[in-house]
Amino acid sequence: MLLRHRDFRWFWVGETVNRFGSSVSTVALPLIAVSVLQATTFQVGLLSAAAWLPWLLIGLPVGAWVDRWSRRPIMQLSSAISLVLFASIPLAARAEVLTIEWLLAIAVLTGIASVFFQTAYTAYLPNLLPQADQAEGNAKLHGSASAAQIAGVGCGGLIVQAAGAVNGMYVDASTFLIALLCISAIRYREPRQQNTTHTPLATEVLAGLRLVAGDVWLRTLTIFGAVSNLGLMGYQSIIVVFLVREIGVSPGVVGALIAIASSGGVVGAFLGRRVATAIGTARATLFFELALPALAMLIPLTSKGPGLALYTVGAFCIGVGVVAGNTIKSTFRQSYCPPELRGRLAASTSFLNYGTIPLGALLGGALGQVLGLRTALWITTAGVPLAGLVLLFSPIRRQRDLPSGELVAVGSVDSRLPR
Structure with a gap:
């Protein structure tokens, strides 16, 4: 059973928590825009679109970069960047500099981090597990991702209601901290790339x-x-x-x-x-x-x-x-x-x-x-x-x-x- 696979357990938990945090932000960011910044309907729609924009802008070159580098550090860095960016929202509100433009920038930048994380995660799993276990691994990852998305959407509203729209982002940021710690706990290290040529x-x-x-x-x-x-x-x-x-x-x-x-x-x-x-x-x-x-x-x-x-x-x-x-x-x-x-x-x-x-x-x-x-x-x-x-x-x-x-x-x- 894959549950006995130590590194997969950490990978599974880290990816699931990352998905949960991403789902919370899909609810929390629009609520901040509407309730705190009195954003227009168009601005809220623009905020939702901003998270997907990086896939169109950098999705293709990221794939080539991920194949050149080790995937685990990419996932760690992506989680760390998302942690800092989401934590900056309540800090900006406290300093009275939070604007819709700030939220749009956060949505785009965390979207970029998500592109790197998702691409690296997809390429990393076949290295972590033997081929015979990959079907079970994918089933567990997709199932937990679906559950995390359901829970994230539901908890996003509850977190905002309990902590406030802005302060709720601290909870969201903490999920990326957990993901970072889980991925860092993985002991497996990918073999060094032997290809020294620099293909354009x-x-x-x-x-x-x-x-x-x-x-x-x-x-x-x-x-x-x-x-x-x-x-x-x-x-x-x-x-x-x-x-x-x-x-x-x-x-x-x-x-x-x-x-x-x-x-x-x-x-x-x-x-x-x-x-x-x-x-x-x-x-x-x-x-x-x-x-x-x-x-x-x-x-x-x-x-x-x-x-x-x-x-x-x-x-x-x-x-x-x-x-x-x-x-x-x-x-x-x-x-x-x-x-x-x-x-x-x-x-x-x-x-x-x-x-x-x-x-x-x-x-x-x-x-x-x-x-x-x-x-x-x-x-x-x-x-x-x-x-x-x-x-x-x-x-x-x-x-x-x-x-x-x-x-x-x-x-x-x-x-x-x-x-």
Whole structure:
């Protein structure tokens, strides 16, 4: 059992606490902007977008940098920077210099730290665990990440209510201190890089993109992720407004419904590896990413009273499918990609996948404004299972399992196509 693996335990706790802190900040920062700085709706939206902006600005070069350096120090430095930045918010408020511009800068800088942490964490796990344990490790990490996000969103409001919007950031900052201590407790040290050549950064970035574009398996999964995020963020960006204004649900009940629905991610982390073992990784990917998310179409049918269960069931099944699918795909990429390119692969796929997140949010808001909230939900939730057609019309549908073993022909089309 991986729980007996000392270094993995520390890594698991550190990454989970980091996710918890990030989730708390997604609630706390907008509350500070609204309640303390009287920010406009546009400014609050800009604050949310600022956290994702670094993926578009530096996501690709970070992958190349991570492949050049040891990953553990990167995660330590990222946690330390987030600790200092979030702690600066109450200090700035005490000095009466806190502004919306300050919060925007914090959101961008902590977003940069998150890009480095997430990219390094993805590339570090295959070094920490043998290949036979990576599926279990990914399941535990994805499951705890989902639980941490649920708890973080719920606790964010409670922390702000108990300590105040600004002082609550001390609690948020402390989570990154815990993450820093956990990662520092890991004894495993990566072997020194033997490559002494200095390849131009642009060349290494292009190598990561060619790896994704030139391999049918990686290309298919990346395109699917980008298209899927359009639908996911499209409906998620307007669901709170829909529940409050169209259905008449109180804010407290909205939070409870979203928390229940989000718990599907924990179930997905539990089921992903087990279903993949029973029916094959390729078939399980189709089930979790196409068949199960079809229940997203229940969400626009949501109504008052018992009809609220339609939203809960639909969103819960989406959560199961997304996290289970991510668990399977993460394990596949880690075993399939050469070690020296794992950072660039993580950055390239994240750049392309996360780049559609702000577009999806803008799409959902625009459709809701022009066509109405329920119509917008029909369109955006339909996009969730429709994205699975990318997988259905790919070689994945003819396979029981995704390829095993490491990719040899980097940057070229993989020759191991279905027969």
